[in-house]
Amino acid sequence: MNARQWADDLAMGLRFAFAGGREGWTRAVLTAVGVGLGVALLLLTTAIPSALSERDHRSHARDDFTYSGKLLPKADDTLIVANTDTTFHGADVRGRLLEREGARAPMPPGVGKFPAKGEMVVSPALKKLLASDSGKLLRGRIPYRAVGTIGDSGLIGPAELTYYAGGSGLEAHLATGTIERINYFGPSRWNQNDALDPILILLVTIIFVVLLLPVGVFIAAAVRFGGERRDRRLAALRLVGADGRMARRIAGGEALAGALLGLVLGTVFFLTGRQLAGLLEVRDISVFPDDLNPSPALVVLVALAVPAAAVLVTLFALRGVVIEPLGVVRTAKPPRRRLWWRLLLPLGGLALLYPMIGQGNSNGDFNQWMVIGGTVLLLIGVTALLPWIVEAVVARLNSGSVSWQLAVRRLQLSSGSAARMVNGIAVAVAGAIALQMLFAGVEHDYTKSTKNDLNRAQMEISVRGDIPLSEVDRKLAGTKGVNRVTAISLGSVGTGPKDPDNELETAVGNCAQLRELARLTSCRDGDIFRIVGDEYGSETKKLTAAGRTLYFDPSYSGTPHHTAAWKVPSGVKTAVQREDPTGYERGGLLLTPGALPAAAAAGLTQKVYLSLDRSMADADEYARNTAARMDPLADVFNLTSSKQSLQFQSIRTGLFVGATCVLVLIGASLLVSQLEQLRERKKLLSSLVAFGTRRRTLSLSVLWQTAIPIALGLLLASVVGLTLGTVLLRMTGDTVTVDWASVLSMTGIGAGVVLGVTLLSLPPLLRLMRPDGLRTE
Structure with a gap:
C-alpha cells in the first residue's frame, strides 16, 4: 500500500463528509x-x-523602586516617586506621586505628559470606577483631577x-x-523575583497536565461522533467494491474532514475568545487581547497533531469492527473487554512516579518528564478502565x-x-482531586501565621511624623466605623x-497608648520608661543612664534626618515587655508627650492601630x-x-482561571456529544413514541443513560485522584491527608456540569420525540 492510495482514500472520505448529503455534513x-x-482551549x-x-x-x-538603600543625588534627569498604593473593596489600586527634578526626568511607560500638582493620569478601568456611583468612597481618597489616560504599555x-x-x-x-x-x-537587580522551588514547579507541571489532558480526551471523543451511521455508510461502500482496509481509510478521511473544519472553527472560537478576554477579569487577573x-x-x-489524531483514533476504533457489504458486525454482542492491559497504564504511571517519593524541596528538582509521563499514564488509565467498568456493571x-x-x-x-462521553469529565475530576490534595498538603509550607492580635x-496605619499625634488620634477616632484608636510615635535614639x-x-504616647506596648506600673505625663526583660535590657539600662547625651533620629549614609540632642534625665522608670x-x-525607651524634646518631634513617624466595627461593610x-x-x-x-507566599497565590489563581476554562469546555463538549447521540437515536425515539411510550419515560431513560456512566466515572475518578494525590504528597515529603470536603466538591461540580448539560x-x-420523525426520503 503506497502513500498515493492512502491519499486517494482519505480524499474520498473528505468528499463524502462534505458532499454526502445532509447526513455527511451534519456529522x-x-x-x-x-x-x-x-482546539480553541x-x-x-x-x-x-x-x-x-x-x-x-x-x-x-515600569518598576520604580530599587530597594537598594542608596540615595541618588539630585540631577537634571532625576524624578522623585512616592508609593501611594491602596485597596478598595478588596481590589488593589496602584498609585504614584511624581515630582520631577529636571527637564530630563524619566517618563513612566504609557504616560505622555507629567501631571501637574493636583492632576493625575489614570488607567481606563480606574477612570470608569471613579466616575461610577460605586467609586464614590474612592474619589475621596484620590482627590486629583484626571487629565489623561495611561496607555497599554503602562498597564499589566x-x-x-x-x-x-x-x-x-x-x-x-x-x-x-x-x-x-x-x-x-525599569527592572533593578535589587528586586528580582525569586525562582520557583521544586514543589512549586511540580505544582505548575501537574496543573498543565491536568488541564490539558481532558482537552485531548474530548477531541479524541469528538472525532468519533456519528460512528454508528458512518458504519452503515461504510457497508454500502463494500457493496460497490471497496475492501475493508479501504473502507477504514475512507472513514479516516471523514474524521479528517471534521478535524480540519474543527481547526477552522477552533481558530474562530479562539479569536472570538481572545477579544472577549479583554473584557473579563478573574481574581484580579486580566490580559490584553493582543498578548x-x-x-x-x-x-x-496543534495544526498537525489534531488531524493526525483524528485519523489514527478512527482507524483504532474500527480495528475490531467487521465491515461487510450487508452490514456492520457491531450490532451483535461485542466480545468482553479485557482488563489486564488496561491496568498496565496506571501501574506504569505509578512506576514512573515512585522513584521520586520523598524528594521534596531538599533533594533537588523533580524529573519533569517522569512527572508528566507518570501523571498522564495514571489519568489516561481512567479512560482505559472506565469502558470495562461500565460494561461489567451494566451487564448485571x-x-x-x-x-x-x-x-x-x-x-x-x-x-x-457512554464511557467515551464520560471520559473527559472523569479525567478532569481525577486530576482536580489530586491537585486539591496536593495544594492542601503543601499549603502550610507557604502559609505563615502572623502574631497579629x-x-x-x-x-x-503609618503617618508622617510632622502631623501631630493628637490630630491623628482625633481624626481617626471620629471616623465612621472606628471603635478604638491606639496612636503612638516611633523613632530611635543613638549614641x-x-x-x-x-x-x-523609642515610642511616644500617652499612658493608655504606651500600655499597649509595655506593662507599666504608675504613669503620668512627663514620665520616661526603659523596657527591661528582653535580651538587651542591661544594654538599655547602661545607655540610658542619667546625664548621658543621646541623639534622636541619628543619620546614616548621608540621608536627611532631623537629629536632635537629648540629655537623659534622672528618674527613668522601668517597664516590662508586652506584645x-x-x-x-x-525594647528601648517609652516617653510620654511631656518628656519629649520639641526638636525631636520632627524625626518621628506616627503608627496607629485601629479596632474597627466589622458590622459596617x-x-x-x-x-x-x-x-x-x-x-x-x-x-x-x-x-x-x-x-x-505570593508565588503560591499566583499559581493557585492560574489554576482557578484554567479550571474555569476547562469546565466551560467540558460543559460545551458534553452538550454537543449529547445532542449528537440524540440525533442518532431520532428514529428509535420516534418509533417508541409511535408505539405509545410516554415522553416522561423516554426522558427518564435518557437521564439514566447519562447518570449511570457518570456515577461510575466519578467513582473511578475519585479512586484515581486520591491515588495520584497520595503519590504526589509522598513525593513532596508532606503528610498524606485527604480533604474530603474538596473531594466531594470536585465530584459534585462534575456531577453538576453533567446535570446541567442533561x-x-x-x-x-x-x-x-414525535412520530413524524419516522419520515424519511
Whole structure:
C-alpha cells in the first residue's frame, strides 16, 4: 500500500463528509464543533505563557523602586516617586506621586505628559470606577483631577486600577521607605523575583497536565461522533467494491474532514475568545487581547497533531469492527473487554512516579518528564478502565422500571459510547482531586501565621511624623466605623548624631497608648520608661543612664534626618515587655508627650492601630480615606492572621482561571456529544413514541443513560485522584491527608456540569420525540 492510495482514500472520505448529503455534513459539523472547542482551549493554553510574559515585561518596565538603600543625588534627569498604593473593596489600586527634578526626568511607560500638582493620569478601568456611583468612597481618597489616560504599555492588564499624580515637597520625605529618587523606569537587580522551588514547579507541571489532558480526551471523543451511521455508510461502500482496509481509510478521511473544519472553527472560537478576554477579569487577573499570541511552533504542532489524531483514533476504533457489504458486525454482542492491559497504564504511571517519593524541596528538582509521563499514564488509565467498568456493571443491571430498562439495554448495547462521553469529565475530576490534595498538603509550607492580635486591632496605619499625634488620634477616632484608636510615635535614639555605635527604639504616647506596648506600673505625663526583660535590657539600662547625651533620629549614609540632642534625665522608670497588636515585643525607651524634646518631634513617624466595627461593610474604606486626607503618603494595611507566599497565590489563581476554562469546555463538549447521540437515536425515539411510550419515560431513560456512566466515572475518578494525590504528597515529603470536603466538591461540580448539560438537552429531546420523525426520503 503506497502513500498515493492512502491519499486517494482519505480524499474520498473528505468528499463524502462534505458532499454526502445532509447526513455527511451534519456529522462533520458536529465533529468540527467538538474539535473546535478543544482546539480553541489548546490555542488559549499555548497563548497563556505569552500573555504572562508580556504582563511581566510591562510590570518590570515600569518598576520604580530599587530597594537598594542608596540615595541618588539630585540631577537634571532625576524624578522623585512616592508609593501611594491602596485597596478598595478588596481590589488593589496602584498609585504614584511624581515630582520631577529636571527637564530630563524619566517618563513612566504609557504616560505622555507629567501631571501637574493636583492632576493625575489614570488607567481606563480606574477612570470608569471613579466616575461610577460605586467609586464614590474612592474619589475621596484620590482627590486629583484626571487629565489623561495611561496607555497599554503602562498597564499589566485592561482591568488594572492605577494612576500617576503630580506631587510636590517630596524631597523632605526621602528617608522613608515609600519614596525614592530614580533616574529611570525599569527592572533593578535589587528586586528580582525569586525562582520557583521544586514543589512549586511540580505544582505548575501537574496543573498543565491536568488541564490539558481532558482537552485531548474530548477531541479524541469528538472525532468519533456519528460512528454508528458512518458504519452503515461504510457497508454500502463494500457493496460497490471497496475492501475493508479501504473502507477504514475512507472513514479516516471523514474524521479528517471534521478535524480540519474543527481547526477552522477552533481558530474562530479562539479569536472570538481572545477579544472577549479583554473584557473579563478573574481574581484580579486580566490580559490584553493582543498578548494572547500562541507560540508559532505550538500552533503548528496543534495544526498537525489534531488531524493526525483524528485519523489514527478512527482507524483504532474500527480495528475490531467487521465491515461487510450487508452490514456492520457491531450490532451483535461485542466480545468482553479485557482488563489486564488496561491496568498496565496506571501501574506504569505509578512506576514512573515512585522513584521520586520523598524528594521534596531538599533533594533537588523533580524529573519533569517522569512527572508528566507518570501523571498522564495514571489519568489516561481512567479512560482505559472506565469502558470495562461500565460494561461489567451494566451487564448485571436488569430489573426495574421501563425507563430504567430502556436505559440499561441501551448501555448494554453501546457501553463504549457512554464511557467515551464520560471520559473527559472523569479525567478532569481525577486530576482536580489530586491537585486539591496536593495544594492542601503543601499549603502550610507557604502559609505563615502572623502574631497579629485581631481582637486588639484589625488595621495598621503609618503617618508622617510632622502631623501631630493628637490630630491623628482625633481624626481617626471620629471616623465612621472606628471603635478604638491606639496612636503612638516611633523613632530611635543613638549614641551619636551620625552612624552611632548603638541605637535604641523609642515610642511616644500617652499612658493608655504606651500600655499597649509595655506593662507599666504608675504613669503620668512627663514620665520616661526603659523596657527591661528582653535580651538587651542591661544594654538599655547602661545607655540610658542619667546625664548621658543621646541623639534622636541619628543619620546614616548621608540621608536627611532631623537629629536632635537629648540629655537623659534622672528618674527613668522601668517597664516590662508586652506584645503590641502586631505581636512585636519592643525594647528601648517609652516617653510620654511631656518628656519629649520639641526638636525631636520632627524625626518621628506616627503608627496607629485601629479596632474597627466589622458590622459596617465599609469601615476599612472610611479609615483609609481619613488617613489619605491627613497624609497622602500614609501606609495602610489590614492585619491578618496569616500570610501566604505570593508565588503560591499566583499559581493557585492560574489554576482557578484554567479550571474555569476547562469546565466551560467540558460543559460545551458534553452538550454537543449529547445532542449528537440524540440525533442518532431520532428514529428509535420516534418509533417508541409511535408505539405509545410516554415522553416522561423516554426522558427518564435518557437521564439514566447519562447518570449511570457518570456515577461510575466519578467513582473511578475519585479512586484515581486520591491515588495520584497520595503519590504526589509522598513525593513532596508532606503528610498524606485527604480533604474530603474538596473531594466531594470536585465530584459534585462534575456531577453538576453533567446535570446541567442533561437539562439543556431536554428541549431538543422533546422535539425529537414525535412520530413524524419516522419520515424519511
